[in-house]
Amino acid sequence: MEEKTVLAIDLGGTQIKMGLVKGAEIFFSTQIDSQAGNGLRERLPEIEKSLNGLLEKASLSASDIAGLGMAIPGIIDSIDKKILTINDKYNDAPTIDLGEWAKKTWNLPIFLENDTRSALLGEWKFGKGKGYDNVVLMNLGTGIGTSAVIEGKILRGKHFQAGILGGHFMVNIKGDQCNCGNYGCAEAEASTWNLQKIVNNHPEFSDSLLFQQSQLDFKTIFQFAAAEDPLAMLVCNECLEIWSACALNLIHAYDPEILILGGGIMGSKEVILPYIQEKVNHNAWAVWGKVKVTEASLINTAALLGVGSLVI
Numbered sequence: 001m002e003e004k005t006v007l008a009i010d011l012g013g014t015q016i017k018m019g020l021v022k023g024a025e026i027f028f029s030t031q032i033d034s035q036a037g038n039g040l041r042e043r044l045p046e047i048e049k050s051l052n053g054l055l056e057k058a059s060l061s062a063s064d065i066a067g068l069g070m071a072i073p074g075i076i077d078s079i080d081k082k083i084l085t086i087n088d089k090y091n092d093a094p095t096i097d098l099g100e101w102a103k104k105t106w107n108l109p110i111f112l113e114n115d116t117r118s119a120l121l122g123e124w125k126f127g128k129g130k131g132y133d134n135v136v137l138m139n140l141g142t143g144i145g146t147s148a149v150i151e152g153k154i155l156r157g158k159h160f161q162a163g164i165l166g167g168h169f170m171v172n173i174k175g176d177q178c179n180c181g182n183y184g185c186a187e188a189e190a191s192t193w194n195l196q197k198i199v200n201n202h203p204e205f206s207d208s209l210l211f212q213q214s215q216l217d218f219k220t221i222f223q224f225a226a227a228e229d230p231l232a233m234l235v236c237n238e239c240l241e242i243w244s245a246c247a248l249n250l251i252h253a254y255d256p257e258i259l260i261l262g263g264g265i266m267g268s269k270e271v272i273l274p275y276i277q278e279k280v281n282h283n284a285w286a287v288w289g290k291v292k293v294t295e296a297s298l299i300n301t302a303a304l305l306g307v308g309s310l311v312i
Helices: 041-057 098-106 115-126 192-200 218-226 230-254 264-283 302-311
Strands: 005-011 015-022 025-033 065-072 074-077 082-086 110-114 135-140 144-150 258-262 292-295
Touching: 005 041, 005 115, 005 302, 015 041, 015 302, 025 041, 025 302, 065 098, 065 115, 065 302, 098 110, 110 115, 110 302, 115 135, 115 144, 115 258, 115 302, 135 230, 135 264, 144 230, 192 218, 192 230, 218 230, 218 264, 230 258, 230 264, 258 264, 264 292
Parallel strands: 005 065, 065 110, 135 258, 258 292
Antiparallel strands: 005 015, 015 025, 074 082, 074 110, 135 144
């Protein structure tokens, strides 16, 4: 029997991505601005309109669809199809009955999953993780998202938070307060949402070329570090150390064969990959051999493919 198509949604912090997924293929896709600060409820009509537009393009109706999969940046009860908590975006989402919305709109079952767990599912089934039974993903971006596959099973845990909180490994007990309330989490020490504060805290800031930038991101940090701006070099090296520490914690916690690095910061993979691989080679407690560190191959599609696979 021919595999059915899935409606897939990836709720990102800046963009909501949507696609028609069949196996490893996304054959129609679109995206809209997330406007995440305004909540999810008011974006549902636009999501509905966009997905119906994709169905029309593909000459399909809801009866041709197996189900709806949604990747969400929060802790998700994937059994009862509930959003348990979500952090600082789409804050109304836990109060929305998305199952009822999918049933009322298309008469389809819905499948919910954490966004980084969804991305790992995509990479594991169709990307760099294919063929491995033990895989860890670390996404470096606005925050630090993580997930793990152990002995051929995606890790969820009793309370659905196993594997996905690696960005909140504490790597500096005297560090900045994180948005989770703890101090010195990897996210607080080396991710985009706290980058401006990280740079501002250095006394060299006013003498650096970074001081003249209206908005800072890691692309700028790496560019200025390559130009030997002292502060950019310092921040770059500090962040590389933090990401390496987080990677080592993930390896020690989950015992993977391969560590996949994704996220927007991996635009500087030519610096990040060899640095973390060397740290892993020298410092990971892996008596069996060396954990392979590689970049994600499904940069913008992994989560869509991942939730698509959940439906099937």
